Amino acid sequence: MPRFSVIVPAYKVQAYLHECLESVLSQSYPDLELIAVDDCSPDACGAIIDEFAVRDPRVRPVHLAENRGLGPARNAGMAEATGDYLLFLDSDDTLTPDALHAIADRLKETGDPDVLVYDYARTFWTGETIRNEAADRLSEDGPAPFRLADRPGLLRLLMVAWNKAYRREFVAEEGFAFPSGYYEDTPWTYPVLMTAESIATLDRVCVHYRQRRRGGILGTVSPRHFDIFEQYDRVFAYVGQNPELARWRPLLFRRMVDHLIVVFARRDRLPRRSRAAFLRKARTHYRRYHAPGVPVPARTRVHYALVRLGLHRTYHALQLTAALVRRTAKLANRLLKGLRSALLRLHYRLQRCLPVRADRAVFAAEGVRGHGCHPGALEQAFRTHVPGIRTAWIAEAEQHAAVPTGTRRLRPGTAAYWTALARSKYLVHNAELDRRLVKRPGQIVVQTRRGTPLKHMGLDLRERPAASGDTDFDELVDEVDKWDYVLSANRHSTLIWERVYPGGYTTLEYGSPRNDVFQQATSADVTRIRESLGIPEGAVVILYAPTHRDYRRTQRSPLDLHRVARRLGPRHVVLARAHHRHGGPLAATTDQVIDVTDHPSVESLCLASDALVTDYSAIMFDYANLDRPIVIHADDREAYEAARGTYFDVRSCPPGAVSRSEDELIDIFATGHWCGSRSAQLRSAFRTRFCPYDDGRAAERVVRHVVLGETGVPSVVPLGNRHPVPSPRASERRSHGRGVRV
Structure with a gap:
């Protein structure tokens, strides 16, 4: 059975x-x-x-x-x-x-x-x-x-x-x-x-x-929609045969009337000539099954009255009136939006006539939920190293809770937003600024980008229509001409940025500001983050963070995360982080799989995990700074390469083990290969190539150069002398190791 x-x-x-x-x-x-x-x-x-x-x-x-x-x-x-x-x-x-x-x-x-x-x-x-x-x-x-x-x-x-x-x-x-x-x-x-x-x-x-x-x-126009009356007759007959269910009659009556209204109102159901007959029959059922004293919500009382009276022509007239009101409201709304837009454009022009404020800085980041990425780290560094500059963060209202209390919050498209863009000296962003921005003499634009590039970017997307979409490359180069500085994490990034975003800016090869936290966090911070996520003590936590697939209209996880977690056993927990363009979670949350797509800080998720599983995402370059295991899951490399293109084959110089199927990924974790000596060797070589400057002071170096004008920025701590906070699992292993030696 x-x-x-x-x-x-x-x-x-x-x-x-x-x-x-x-x-x-x-x-x-x-x-x-x-x-x-x-x-x-x-x-x-x-x-x-x-x-x-x-x-x-x-x-x-x-x-x-x-x-x-x-x-x-x-x-x-x-x-x-x-x-x-x-x-x-x-x-x-x-x-x-x-x-x-x-x-x-x-x-x-x-x-x-x-x-x-x-x-x-x-x-x-x-x-x-x-x-x-x-x-x-x-x-x-x-x-x-x-x-x-x-x-x-x-x-x-x-x-x-x-x-x-x-x-x-x-x-x-x-x-x-x-x-x-x-x-x-x-x-x-x-x-x-x-x-x-x-x-x-x-x-x-x-x-x-x-x-x-x-x-x-x-959704088919047919007289068979009249079957609904017989179906509700069956429902009330069942209630009549079972007196103990009589208490449900008032609620069933309301559900019936609501249902009849939906069928009558939909234009794709009833033949036009039968609509009056439908409403007359609805009136009969209304009177037959009406339960005295049934409360009717105020917003539906008119509909109920029309059904009760069977007023087909009146109902039709009200529908036409409602449609006219909706169209009028839409037209009025468009006119108001046009007027508001014109007033804001005038406001912006007037603000550009006023002096640029040297003590103002504006920050924004695409792809983060609130306050984060490189602009978030730089905003914090501004407040720390140049407290005389007032900072503001651009984000939608629902994201303002994640913005630090000492930072001004700006909503895009408001008068305050345009004032800040017109008069702030420093403009910091990780993508493209508002295309309506007019850069003024005296303003400094810092473009941080969003990580070390593995996939093709900028002008390299001209031959990649699946990835470039409706990108206007003339607008793109006009945007580049506004940049004064571009941040770079390593030599690889510098060479790519200067070729795919050609312009007269200065490249600051100082490291990745958002990775500073990996050198600054403590074990207490890691414990606090894991507790806030509901991760049980002693769990092996895997952060799964795939990138966007340009060759797919709808995004889905290539992995059955619940199956992976079950196969690895109850001690393993998967944190599932969807790309910001994914449009939804990667998997439903259970005891072993936790959806963290809406978590405001991906850096906190990295700190909470013991290992990273990703594909072609730039997160691998950031995570390598933690010196924790990384597994690359590349099951669609050919399709991804054809649609987007990559600057090197990550399988040839990976930061750790590589899997090409779900079962192979499970085997990598089940056998311990993910944290073995070979994986450590690969990670070491990867860090040497891509993490030369991420010593915890990248943001400070940027601020000292751009704002304070210092040329002798802080020297870089060599890789061998860095001590990123270990994962709980690594700390546990070290403790056991010390115990054995004693």
Whole structure:
């Protein structure tokens, strides 16, 4: 008897069926049966199902002699099911990686409840993925399992069958089945949730709900949308047969009316000539199932009144009026934005007529969440070594909390922002400044860049359309002409920057300011950071930080991090840090995998870890300063090289071990190769080449040269004399070693 029976009904979805079935069979939790029901589909669905059944014995094909619809097809699948739990998956949707493993773990934690509700995300044909807006109702806080009365908010979720796991014995005992027709999930989901003695939630996206551009059943204009009335008749009939459920009638009434309003308001559902008849029938159902004293939110009272009275023409007139109001508001908003923009341009021109302030400095950084990178380190150095200069940091309002209290906060596009750009002497950035900036005589622009370049940058991207996108290279060279100084961490960076960003600036080959903290931090700092991240004492922490893939429209992790963590054992913890252009987390947070994408400081994450796993990211050059193990995972080097290009093959001179597959990466850690002598030798050579100046005083050298005009900047501490803070694991090994010698 398998743990899960995954039921997939298929009808005219041949383009999506492969991906759907593969998402089930490739799950890391293999204890399942896949019951694929061919609902007499006229396309190749039946043949595809049979092909999968030949390939994998877990696939159980069911072929119906005639097309019966989604509900009866699911019933046919249930009749064949033998698993402990039933899961339904529409044939154009997919399970997310590790979904079944997460579901199995949560079921075990909550004592095998009757129903487990999990989350989903909508995936659009454009590549965009948006999580369910009501995900907060799936919080795992509080006691579990529970009954619906304890968390009635679950009835506010999308009423579908495929975002839940159902204990099969519970379904059989209660005799639940799907009806035919549209909206067949409605008379299934409400009775199931109301009847269940035990319910649990899983706050994790387990299903990707495909939003098809065309062809979705509910997005088709058809009189079959009138089926919704019969489906709600079934719901209220079930309540009538079970008097103990009468308490739910008011809430069910509100959900029904809300649902009817949605169907009526959508232009892609009801035929135009049937809209009046739909509203008349809605009026009948309103009066039939209305529960006296039901509270109606103020924002929906007009809609409810129109449904109650069946005023089709009035409803239509209000819709037209609302559309006109929205268009008028949009036009007014555009006019106001245009006026505001003109006033700000005038304000900026006037500010440029005033003297430049020698005691003002403005900093900004792209790709960081708040205050960080090289500009963040330089801003701190300004406050330390030239306290007479007032500093300001440019960031969006939601990032201001990460900015030090002694630093002025500026929001882009405000009058204060343009005043600062017009009158501050020092402008420090790690990418491109505002293209509308007019550099004035007396202003000094310090361009820090964002790390040692491995991938192609600047003018080298002219032959890389996948990476350059819509870059205007004429604008780029105009931007370079504004730079006075460019920071460089090493000779390699200097040679690259001066070629791909040709200009009249001065290169300061002084090291990387953001890496100063690696020489300045203490073991107490490391302990504090690990505690704040919830890392258990004695854990081996791996920081995984991949870079952006220019050849992919949507970004995804090339590694199954949960599988990696499980294979390495409970003592290992993975910190997953997505690139700032990734658009979301790399993996869901569990005991062994912690998503740290939104953590404000990548340097703190480096300090908290025992090893780094990356691919072509510049973080490897920074992390090498900690003298901790680095593993390069380069499983798509050819594709990355073709799209972006690199200045050298990192596999030929790596900072540590190199893996080319997930299993090879696991083996590197399982065997200890990641921290062996060969890895240490490679890291030493890498540090010699790329970390000659990162001794903890790079930011000070920059400030002394640029601001104080000193030519005799602090000398560099040789590599052999540097002592970066060790990781807890390294400290532990040293302690054990001293004990043995004694």
